[in-house]
Amino acid sequence: MKITFYGHASLGLQIGDTNILVDPFISGNPKAAGIDIETLKADYILVTHAHQDHILDVEAIAKRTGAVIISNYEIVTYYGNLGFEGHPMNHGGQWDFEFGTIKYVNAIHTSSFPDGSYGGQPGGFIIEGEHKNVYIAGDTALTFDMKLIPLQTKLDLAILPIGDNFTMGVDDAILASDFVECEKVLGYHFDTFGYIEIDHEEAKRKFFEKGKDLMLLEIGESLEL
Ligand code: NI
Ligand code: MN
Numbered sequence: 001m002k003i004t005f006y007g008h009a010s011l012g013l014q015i016g017d018t019n020i021l022v023d024p025f026i027s028g029n030p031k032a033a034g035i036d037i038e039t040l041k042a043d044y045i046l047v048t049h050a051h052q053d054h055i056l057d058v059e060a061i062a063k064r065t066g067a068v069i070i071s072n073y074e075i076v077t078y079y080g081n082l083g084f085e086g087h088p089m090n091h092g093g094q095w096d097f098e099f100g101t102i103k104y105v106n107a108i109h110t111s112s113f114p115d116g117s118y119g120g121q122p123g124g125f126i127i128e129g130e131h132k133n134v135y136i137a138g139d140t141a142l143t144f145d146m147k148l149i150p151l152q153t154k155l156d157l158a159i160l161p162i163g164d165n166f167t168m169g170v171d172d173a174i175l176a177s178d179f180v181e182c183e184k185v186l187g188y189h190f191d192t193f194g195y196i197e198i199d200h201e202e203a204k205r206k207f208f209e210k211g212k213d214l215m216l217l218e219i220g221e222s223l224e225l
Pocket of ligand 2: 051
């Protein structure tokens with residue numbers, strides 16, 4: 001499984017021949033000016049919740065690629081009404097896709113669309129593909145629900161928000177890493193705007209002191225599991 005960071009909370013996952021985009025907010029992110037959404041491949045677009053900084057490029061990319069939108073029922077219905085194809089899920093639900101398995105799990109956050117319409121309840125995803133398990137937390141607070149994940153899944157990577165203010169910060173993300181029993185963490189949802197700027201070296205040091213590995217990718221950079 002190849003994972004590419006497209007800035008903020010935007011990710012690309014390549015599982016075999018399948019390309020998955022997560023929370024595409026690229027064209028509105030000056031830091032991601034080097035990424036052209038017209039060139040991104042997508043068979044599926046995963047949406048954790050309806051906030052602008054997670055959905056901005058969903059319509060443009062889905063229109064061009066015909067990607068299937070996977071999210072909660074309300075978000076998929078919203079895009080369905082605009083003519084887009086989707087696969088609705090809800091919390092605790094799991095589905096076997098041709099590339100692997102996705103489970104939609106709890107997040108503590110909110111989920112309104114930019115126009116104020118209801119975006120259901122926010123979530124995260126556990127994705128299993130090519131015998132690797134990844135947790136994409138979405139925008140969330142630290143929550144005891146995370147302790148449920150390792151009861152069923154041995155994670156290879158936890159992708160956690162670390163920017164604070166709107167989500168967990170570094171210290172809570174370290175506890176989240178304990179809760180999900182995964183020492184390998186990719187940080188996201190930081191630096192995009194003023195409220196969530198962080199000190200990279202301090203964040204990495206804090207994880208290191210707890211015996212954990214915090215990875216921070218450059219925008220456009222990938223890692224392989
Ligand atoms: Ni949000
Ligand atoms: Mn956000």
